[in-house]
Amino acid sequence: MYTATNPYYTARVRSASIQPTGRRHVWAKLPEVPITSSPVPHLTSLYHFNGAGPYGSRKWPGNCGGNLIKDLLLYFQPTGIVCDPFAGSGTCKEVCDELKLPCMSFDIHTGFDACDPEGFSRSPLFDLIWSHPPYWRMKEYSRDRRDLSRCPTLEAFLIRYAQFFRNCFASLNAGGKLCVLMGDYFDRDGGYIPLVYHTKRLAFAAGFKQHCTDIIRFSHGASSGKKTYTSSFIPSLHDVVAVFEKPMKI
Numbered sequence: 102m103y104t105a106t107n108p109y110y111t112a113r114v115r116s117a118s119i120q121p122t123g124r125r126h127v128w129a130k131l132p133e134v135p136i137t138s139s140p141v142p143h144l145t146s147l148y149h150f151n152g153a154g155p156y157g158s159r160k161w162p163g164n165c166g167g168n169l170i171k172d173l174l175l176y177f178q179p180t181g182i183v184c185d186p187f188a189g190s191g192t193c194k195e196v197c198d199e200l201k202l203p204c205m206s207f208d209i210h211t212g213f214d215a216c217d218p219e220g221f222s223r224s225p226l227f228d229l230i231w232s233h234p235p236y237w238r239m240k241e242y243s244r245d246r247r248d249l250s251r252c253p254t255l256e257a258f259l260i261r262y263a264q265f266f267r268n269c270f271a272s273l274n275a276g277g278k279l280c281v282l283m284g285d286y287f288d289r290d291g292g293y294i295p296l297v298y299h300t301k302r303l304a305f306a307a308g309f310k311q312h313c314t315d316i317i318r319f320s321h322g323a324s325s326g327k328k329t330y331t332s333s334f335i336p337s338l339h340d341v342v343a344v345f346e347k348p349m350k351i
């Protein structure tokens with residue numbers, strides 16, 4: 102609890118500003134960033150870009166800011182086609198249009214199933230896949246029974262999610278990158294669901310290796326941050342981008 106009498110929090114409270122909602126806004130000091138030859142020096146394992154960028158629609162449930170996708174594309178500089186198989190409001194495609202990168206983006210709302218056992222049929226090979234799948238049933242996206250957010254059990258979700266990784270592996274060029282934005286959450290019946298762990302497990306099982314550090318995306322702007330809960334729990338304020346690579350030699 103933040104109280105002026107609790108010495109542990111005194112320094113933090115002093116550096117806190119008050120948001121218009123009356124809640125405290127704590128400024129964290131981030132570690133120093135080493136100098137590297139990265140074309141995107143501000144892209145580190147802690148992603149705290151405050152603005153989402155003018156891409157896609159913030160009204161789309163689960164929409165993610167385009168600035169993160171843009172930074173990843175500027176860093177990896179794909180020379181071939183980019184793919185977004187969980188396109189939602191088309192955020193990735195709009196970033197690619199701005200960067201003049203060829204992009205194919207699909208969604209269950211346009212009749213495309215990223216977990217189809219037949220794979221991404223008739224698709225060419227991609228250089229980079231950006232993907233932001235449903236966090237199982239945290240939010241329901243459509244009435245389509247193939248929608249990942251409609252899987253009735255965690256087991257059913259993981260079977261379909263595993264197929265998604267196999268599809269990505271088959272559709273990427275050797276050395277191609279797969280970036281997956283995923284978060285853990287507390288399910289109403291299932292308890293705490295470690296979806297980031299399952300993401301890695303299933304990606305490795307499909308043949309991917311991890312390419313670089315995880316990127317912890319701060320959940321600025323999440324609606325849960327504005328809620329008041331009567332229960333006690335440790336709030337999760339982030340989700341994770343895991344970056345995988347299809348090995349050059351299989």
Ligand SMILES: C[S@@+](CC[C@H](N)C(=O)[O-])C[C@H]1O[C@@H](n2cnc3c(N)ncnc32)[C@H](O)[C@@H]1O
Nearest residue numbers: 163164165187189190192209214215242248249
């Ligand atoms: C987290 S949202 C992605 C939001 C998107 N990144 C944006 O910025 O708007 C997940 C998306 O996955 C789609 N989806 C769910 N199951 C799918 C499936 N099996 N194949 C393709 N898309 C699916 C949903 O319709 C939803 O738009």
